[in-house]
Amino acid sequence: MTLYAPQPLLPMLAAEFQTTVAGISLMLTASTLGVAVAAPLAGILADQMGRKRVIVPAALLLGVPTVLAARATGLHELLFWRFWQGVFTPGLAVVVPAYINEEWQEGTGSAMGAYVSGTVLGGFSGRIVAGFIATQVSWRWAFVVLGLVCGMGGLAVWAWLPPGRHFQRAASAAATLRAMSRHLKNPRLVATYAVGFCVLFSMLATFTYVNFYLAAPPFGLSPAALGLLFVVYLAGAVGAPMAGHWIDRAGHRVTLTVAYGGAIGGILLTLVSSLPVILVGLALCCTAVFVAQSASNSYIGTVASEARAAAVGLYVLFYYIGGSVGAVLPAYFWNRGGWPACVALIAGVQMVTIALAASFWRPGKPAGALPAAGSV
Numbered sequence: 455m456t457l458y459a460p461q462p463l464l465p466m467l468a469a470e471f472q473t474t475v476a477g478i479s480l481m482l483t484a485s486t487l488g489v490a491v492a493a494p495l496a497g498i499l500a501d502q503m504g505r506k507r508v509i510v511p512a513a514l515l516l517g518v519p520t521v522l523a524a525r526a527t528g529l530h531e532l533l534f535w536r537f538w539q540g541v542f543t544p545g546l547a548v549v550v551p552a553y554i555n556e557e558w559q560e561g562t563g564s565a566m567g568a569y570v571s572g573t574v575l576g577g578f579s580g581r582i583v584a585g586f587i588a589t590q591v592s593w594r595w596a597f598v599v600l601g602l603v604c605g606m607g608g609l610a611v612w613a614w615l616p617p618g619r620h621f622q623r624a625a626s627a628a629a630t631l632r633a634m635s636r637h638l639k640n641p642r643l644v645a646t647y648a649v650g651f652c653v654l655f656s657m658l659a660t661f662t663y664v665n666f667y668l669a670a671p672p673f674g675l676s677p678a679a680l681g682l683l684f685v686v687y688l689a690g691a692v693g694a695p696m697a698g699h700w701i702d703r704a705g706h707r708v709t710l711t712v713a714y715g716g717a718i719g720g721i722l723l724t725l726v727s728s729l730p731v732i733l734v735g736l737a738l739c740c741t742a743v744f745v746a747q748s749a750s751n752s753y754i755g756t757v758a759s760e761a762r763a764a765a766v767g768l769y770v771l772f773y774y775i776g777g778s779v780g781a782v783l784p785a786y787f788w789n790r791g792g793w794p795a796c797v798a799l800i801a802g803v804q805m806v807t808i809a810l811a812a813s814f815w816r817p818g819k820p821a822g823a824l825p826a827a828g829s830v
Contacts, residue, residue: 489547
């Protein structure tokens with residue numbers, strides 16, 4: 455809920471803090487950099503301590519900087535707390551996929567699709583809540599409410615998440631680091647990490663800068679209306695579980711290629727000066743991202759024969775580095791050519807995503823059937 459909740463607030467916050475489009479985009483960059491920095495550490499901790507022992511503290515701690523961000527008196531202080539939101543996020547984003555890959559011996563694609571649906575609904579509701587509260591009350595109360603919801607969610611996870619039955623502790627942190635080094639020598643995993651970079655790059659580039667496009671004439675949407683824009687996330691909520699079935703039947707490569715072919719058409723539709731058509735285009739882009747997330751996370755479980763949490767941690771590292779770049783780089787395209795220039799950049803990255811999967815994602819033996827070599 456918290457990571458991308460400020461997106462519909464960006465035009466409002468840019469005006470309040472008297473900064474540029476590039477300056478306020480650091481709201482997203484700060485948090486995604488925090489995720490990138492902490493992702494490998496979350497993987498190492500989870501391989502040493504177990505999954506639930508990392509997931510629960512991360513879920514509880516995530517609410518703290520969210521509430522404190524409401525007290526920020528300037529942009530730099532707000533960016534500080536946004537960074538710490540990112541730091542606690544990998545305890546969920548890295549460890550939950552590893553938990554799923556371990557606990558589901560069959561139908562992992564479907565299980566991952568269900569998990570991604572949860573992230574879809576969280577991303578949707580976070581933006582809706584933030585946009586509505588900021589319009590009706592203030593952006594500060596939006597952060598307070600999101601932080602309290604995070605705290606309650608952390609308590610629910612602590613109470614309801616079953617302990618892992620198949621977790622095997624890594625021999626040592628050094629062993630996990632050596633496994634990470636081996637992961638980075640696996641061409642299929644490296645290509646998957648590059649796919650992750652491109653996926654979040656295109657996602658943040660699209661759903662950050664489209665807010666400025668739609669807040670300006672002739673659309674002139676308010677923060678609440680921009681929050682409602684993310685109703686397109688519901689298309690992703692529907693598509694993610696279906697993606698799990700497609701992955702199990704057609705394979706990871708075919709599933710991602712079809713989804714991102716639709717995403718290229720979707721981003722081009724946003725150039726049409728019609729809000730309903732733009733919404734359809736954004737729905738296609740959004741659905742492609744969640745399909746790609748399901749495919750990438752489950753493909754890691756297929757390819758990685760050891761230290762799967764560490765393998766996912768590396769994926770999250772590259773994924774959020776891509777998001778950090780995607781939140782900043784399009785600002786230069788925006789300054790030179792507005793939304794059409796951003797669309798050209800995004801479509802190019804989407805084509806690279808398809809090329810990576812088509813070239814490197816070969817069918818592999820399920821990781822669960824391979825020796826686990828002192829790891830998960």
